[in-house]
Amino acid sequence: MEKLTVFFVSDHTGVTADAVGTSLLSQFKGLDYKTLTVPFVDNHDKAMALVRRVRESMPAIIVSSLTDPAIRAALKDCGMPVYDVFDAFSEPLAKFLGIEATVASGHTHGMSSGYHDRIDAVNFSLALDDGLKPERLGEADLILVGVSRAGKTPVSLYLAMQYAKKSANYPLTPEDLDAATLPEVLLAHREKLRGLTLAPERLAQIRNERLPGSRYASLENCRQEIQAAERLMQAGNVPVIDSTRRSVEEIAALIVHAG
Amino acid sequence: MEKLTVFFVSDHTGVTADAVGTSLLSQFKGLDYKTLTVPFVDNHDKAMALVRRVRESMPAIIVSSLTDPAIRAALKDCGMPVYDVFDAFSEPLAKFLGIEATVASGHTHGMSSGYHDRIDAVNFSLALDDGLKPERLGEADLILVGVSRAGKTPVSLYLAMQYAKKSANYPLTPEDLDAATLPEVLLAHREKLRGLTLAPERLAQIRNERLPGSRYASLENCRQEIQAAERLMQAGNVPVIDSTRRSVEEIAALIVHAG
Incomplete structure (x- = not known):
């Protein structure tokens, strides 16, 4: 296939999505791809702007760390695979804990304690x-x-x-x-x-x-x-x-x- | 339930598992838990030693970044939930790419180019x-x-x-x-x-x-x-x-x- 573009997307700095994505992709020997990190995708407008970029970069995949399910849904609309850590784990973890996940407090921002x-x-x-x-x-x-x-x-x-x-x-x-x-x-x-x-x-x-x-x-x-x-x-x-x-x-x- | 112990487990430094796990858990307000990072779990013996620690720390969950499916399987044997980024994404990504994932090159180790x-x-x-x-x-x-x-x-x-x-x-x-x-x-x-x-x-x-x-x-x-x-x-x-x-x-x- 044509050269793949991998988008590392986050509503924060993108460092985690980048680390997860880089590790994942290193498992596929011989795969020819380029990467693009897009941090701070934290509202609908930025998500839509990203969708346009992804559509111009086909074939593409998204590896992401996005706390807001609405933003994840917007990205999935572009038709390309989205591998998101919150998408994968939030719901199963919520079930196990018997507590509902809340969106707002998702990311531990840098100014947090510590x-x-x-x-x-x-x-x-x-x-x-x-x-x-x-x-x-x-x-x-x-x-x-x-x-x-x-x-x-x-x-x-x-x-x-x-x-x-x-x-x-x-x-x-x-x-x-x-x-x-x-x-x-x-x-x-x-x-x-x-x-x-x-x-x-x-x-x-x-x-x-x-x-x-x-x-x-x-x-x-x-x-x-x-x-x-x-x-x-x-x-x-x-x-x-x-x-x-x-x-x-x-x-x-x-x-x-x-x- | 009793205070939860969350193990951040990795076959490398644990920084990624820690970042993913901390973000995930911050979505659950009011959850009382302590964390333990266990890096360099890269062979069966270390996995078994970890399983013993996890069993002594019930209730516990594992958030991990483990490239080797055999080690993931060993951890799952302890009966506690394992949320692993490779477990979640390697197979779907392999299907999409049409390339099989290889174990050995999973992690991008620090001495890599760059x-x-x-x-x-x-x-x-x-x-x-x-x-x-x-x-x-x-x-x-x-x-x-x-x-x-x-x-x-x-x-x-x-x-x-x-x-x-x-x-x-x-x-x-x-x-x-x-x-x-x-x-x-x-x-x-x-x-x-x-x-x-x-x-x-x-x-x-x-x-x-x-x-x-x-x-x-x-x-x-x-x-x-x-x-x-x-x-x-x-x-x-x-x-x-x-x-x-x-x-x-x-x-x-x-x-x-x-x-």
Whole structure:
């Protein structure tokens, strides 16, 4: 068939519809398609405008997260398949719970409780990035520890943005690595420490992008630093995650849902 | 009924199952429940361990995003309802497409194409936060502009993390606000500029948390700064978003999907 257009449609940001749709479509190997995300479809006029776009993009399907049944019905009128998470689950869940679903409160909007905590956490993670302000480590929920360029900063920001965790990060310097134990400033908060490690080859590659050919980036130095860091973290009973083949999102989920 | 436990289950990070489930449940007002996210359920042993946890937490339901039908089947065996996005959509979509769904490639894992672009974008956004390194603005996909504390940094980081946008942000200083036009360094990249504004009352509140009682935080000063910033952005034809009642995610979606 002609190239398929997949519309990810939402009455909010579209991030969930996009995630569900992308996962679904990745199950169909060799399928040739393009995607279009249409967020904030939250009234009849916007639904009608979208129907016109879909009709101009045949063949097309819609993967959506739309709380209002009237808007879902309007989209179905365009004759193309609509795969909507509320359509699929609201009614069966209502039956199971014995409670009727209400439309208005469907989406958990960003300004809901927890939102300001997440923004506060992002600001905290920025303020305590890369070993800054160690005197504030007591306020942290989590302290990421590892050698330079082990991937601490993106994980720390993601922990803040997604999970509202006040996450600091602390790079182990060559002086720290020569010591017998982790720095005192970290050991004072031992239960908050989470170690990040990675394969020396990967670390050397990352560091070489920054300082090509330097001793800092050499495989030999990376290997020694990682060995020393892992020894210190083991001695301090710090849980360690290997980030070599894991994404920021995966590492964050492992940290938050550990145990 | 007794307090319900809702399990958000995934063979990946659980973020999608969590988002779908939270939206779904918010439709049922007055429902008393607690949630438990269980990520990385990607083999039979983990599925069985989860079944035991679910059985100990009755009454319970499962909202999930599990690519492997065998794991979904194992969960259903615990007798509680399972609302799974793949269960709901894979088969109808396969029929429509005339292609069989494959299990293995189900989830788009974090290390997929696009992942390194997102990490690069985060590092870029950090490097060009708060007006730093203006000489690199040419590399940016987007440049957020606004007065101090208008919320540029979290939006910039989210644009990078979620959408792989290299987003810089530039605070308009009192000197910038006194000028007749936006700074030359910004006007050189006019098509990349996106303005953020907000209600003076909200800005004063945010600034007062930082510097209580200061002239910087006074309502009068906030009003003047915002007025001047909006005038400059209008004169420069910069699209402006009001962040007063919008979350970071909403602002980012509006910027990315504008037009």
